[in-house]
Amino acid sequence: MEKRVKKIFDNITKKPDVILIKNSAMPFIDDNFFYVTGLTHGIFEGSFAVLFPDGKIELVVPQLEEESAKKTNANINVFRNQKDLNNILKNLFSSYENIGLNFKGISLRDFLKIKNMFSNFDFFDISDSIEKTRLVKDEIELKFIREACRIVDIVAEKIPQIVNDGMYEYQLAAEIVYLMQKNGADKSAFETISSFGKNSAEPHYTHGNIKLKKGDFVLCDFGACFKKYNSDITRTFIFDKSSEMQKEMYKVVLEAHKIGFNTIKSGIKASEVHNAVLSYIQGTKFKDRFIHSTGHSLGISVHDSSARFSSNSDIIMEENMVFTVEPGVYIPGLGGVRIEDDVLVKGDGAEFLTNSSRDLIEI
């Protein structure tokens, strides 16, 4: 992954001698550890990756991770205790003066420890450069994302056959995750959302002990994780017959989704995508019912960098960025509709990476 490391250095104005990526304990694992090493599995708690401007990497890992670390071609340093670790780090950094750190991915406590160990060093925040680098996906990343998208498409197409009267939300969630893993997902990208009826009005409700009944929305938001890379899709169905209001909500969200997709191309601002979607919804009877951003960058993290399709985002779209497009309309007490797809930015438009049916389906 020399290219990725070099690109990170290239994207920094005031260049540090080395960059240190540090994993803490779960959940505080910096995804960049996997980005720079190309490791596709494992956790690597308490591990370090030291990056050099020529693209080389030194890994510093506890004994527990020694076998797993051998799957990268980085140089591996194994520590058995804190003293070992200190010696290895001091050795690696002996001829340097300043260290780049991912300020967004390191805990304050870990930073203070490192600062204490290298009190004469300067520390630079290189998190913006890492985010910028990661926004544009390379070939291997796109291969993994496409595979994660292929898996959720298969599952999305099968949901209408799985859903049945009296089913509980948690049962549908179980079936979705099972199908993803049977089709090759390493795990769920995030906790599967499978919300029925009025619960679908809460964008981050997941699933519970609620039984499906006629007239319910069935909102499924799920993602597959494949070799650390994620997909993220939402489909909203209606159980049995839809009401006029439900049809209207669906129609508006689907149109908003089209508008979003059609706006995306290399060179435009991320905010333009959101504003196009938002201003359309604001002109309908569902004014003020779209309460989140239109999408987010997707990759080795589900929310890959802080880049969003939101009104205050000044990110410029570039070829090979991957974003979700996910407008929604939510009416507390009644329910919500969200349609979400993963999209690859191209020079003159965009390509859907997820392609399962977006038609209104009455199950």
Place this chain on the structure above:
Amino acid sequence: MEKRVKKIFDNITKKPDVILIKNSAMPFIDDNFFYVTGLTHGIFEGSFAVLFPDGKIELVVPQLEEESAKKTNANINVFRNQKDLNNILKNLFSSYENIGLNFKGISLRDFLKIKNMFSNFDFFDISDSIEKTRLVKDEIELKFIREACRIVDIVAEKIPQIVNDGMYEYQLAAEIVYLMQKNGADKSAFETISSFGKNSAEPHYTHGNIKLKKGDFVLCDFGACFKKYNSDITRTFIFDKSSEMQKEMYKVVLEAHKIGFNTIKSGIKASEVHNAVLSYIQGTKFKDRFIHSTGHSLGISVHDSSARFSSNSDIIMEENMVFTVEPGVYIPGLGGVRIEDDVLVKGDGAEFLTNSSRDLIEI
């Protein structure tokens, strides 16, 4: 959850006026947000919990989380943009001078933002107090952990019926996760490990495209997450007939597991548990083949606090702590055996929370 908040303040020597818990973007979500609010679902990215010495909590959440936040009895403040957020925080903190922060759960970048906003304030690291408080579980926590343990026991008992000749590792992982969710788990506590043959020698290998063959170890390490609380169990089986070497490895690990369990009681040091287990294994032919700690605290995080059964841990066991006991023996190229259970510390001993069979099972 007033009691939990009061206990956190009680465990701090130099008391701050307020404590601020801040979630960043996934995966940097501070579990303490859920510990103090008692919220059992949701993500709450970018949300804040402000804790007061009398046990009261003010939540500061983006609009997206408003509905979900209503499930707590904390006071809710909703922000629509950065300006809103700044005003709410400035208002909440107007009459205070020092803020306690979880240095282990806040990113350096978030800390610098907050410090910039409240430049006259003193910031204290209260992460040790939070860890200390969370180590001892209350009644609600134990109820959720027991449920998470009940689920993995059901699944562990079923694994021998699921495993079949030529099965892939990822298929077994899919079945395990499916069974957990069908039996009430909200999600997997962590990526399920289902490793066959020599892969079982890597403690953090998860699962891949490897086919089961006769004579393989089948190591399954999995956990259920129920209302944010986790269980964590490992069972190692042998497919078809075990060799003498495999039998011997299993026998040693099972004996080590018994020694670990029997050592645990209120009042002893965590290091004593590890040392008892380690010194037993070091006296067998599997000397130096036990390469991790004997266990970790378990709760709302899978690795709940940094407390471990390890040689350098000076934590004193107390009633109602919950730990895993998980000795293992690993031989690269051949495979590994690990037996893991969740254990509740009692005054005069310990209680197994997971109880599925620990006998050597040839599938």
